Amino acid sequence: MDWQPDSDWTPLLTGTGVSNGGVWQTPDGLVVKRLLPGVERPDHYAYWRRQAEVAGSGLVETTAGLRAPRCVKVDHDPDGITVWTVAVEASEVEPAELATALGRFELNEIRPADWFARGILRDRLANDEQRGGWTPLASAQDLPDELRQSCQELWVRRTDVMAELDALPQQVIHGDAHPLNLLRQDGDDVIATDWEQFGFGPLGFDLAYLLLSTDCAIDELLTAYQRGSAFAWPTTVVRRGTVLTAAVTVVARAAWSLGQPDPGDHLDRLVRLAEVVDEAVGR
Incomplete structure (x- = not known):
């Protein structure tokens, strides 16, 4: 049955x-x-x-x-x-408070198991390669020329980007730190659900996902994250991991969305985060 x-x-x-x-x-x-x-x-x-x-x-x-x-x-x-x-009743938490909680979370030392996710971005890029890369963005009329060029440069340099992320400290990550998965505050902690991508990832990975899913500026999120982590890592290092992860993810989502019946707001979000993509490629 x-x-x-x-x-x-x-x-x-x-x-x-x-x-x-x-x-x-x-x-x-x-x-x-x-x-x-x-x-x-x-x-x-x-x-x-x-x-x-x-x-x-x-x-x-x-x-x-x-x-x-x-x-x-x-x-x-x-x-x-x-x-x-x-069951946990959801209650909205401010993005800065979520960033602080993420900073505290990545201080946890957990013995890895073979079922921990690893290389999330690398696997997602492999999927993109099988679909022809990010070519739909080349003809996207709503993208400024400079942003289109940054997206193309990021794709061309994707192997170097992955190597740079691999060289960063690898920490425990939730894997999908979207506000909908961060249900409510409980003291100094946040109750989180949907741990399907839990594992290890580069420093700044979870913060990048939070950046992509809120309207909070990266500097504000970084300040809150560093407060939660007690400045365990240099801010420049956390920022670099956040910028690279966010850039690859937002560009990949936008490229994917152009082939969907309902593309959603992925292209608009890419435009909003154009400075992050530019920073990722050194512009």
Whole structure:
């Protein structure tokens, strides 16, 4: 018999990963997430079992900065995995407070497991290469010429960019530090969900994702992040990791969106972050 949610569960509009089979809240205050088989490579960003591994391990239920909701149980069956966690009511947190929490989170020392995501940007660039790169941006009429040139230069230099990111300190990362996944503040910490890309990444990775998903200036986020990290790393180093990660991600998303029926606001966001892309290529 195929797995089915109970009739009294309420569907939630969260969790859109490639292996997401649905998310519900139960009447007794639990969130149930269904994971469907997908990518089997344990270190790949889309490894389908990772959220179950994170929840079952309890690794990030007590970390500083970001914490996961308490896992109640993880059920395995022939068709997938079901993860049960305690429901957390969302409450908006200011971007600067989120940046401070990210700074604290990256101070955590966690013994790596083979299912930690590694090389997220490298894997995503490999996907882009298979689709022909970022060529759609070359004919995007809404892009200023100089920004189009910076995007092209970033693509040409992508191998060097990855090498530069590899040379930065590699820290524990949430992997998708979007405000929708950062549910609410709890003391000095933030309760976070959707740990499907959890693992290790270059310093500034999570801060870059926060920059891409808010309207807060990079300098303001950097100041808040450094406050949370107690200035464990030079600001110039954190900034470089943030700029490179943000630039590659925002350009890649914009290029991808041009081939979609609904491109969303990715192109507008690229224009808004043009200075970040220019900084990434040294303009």
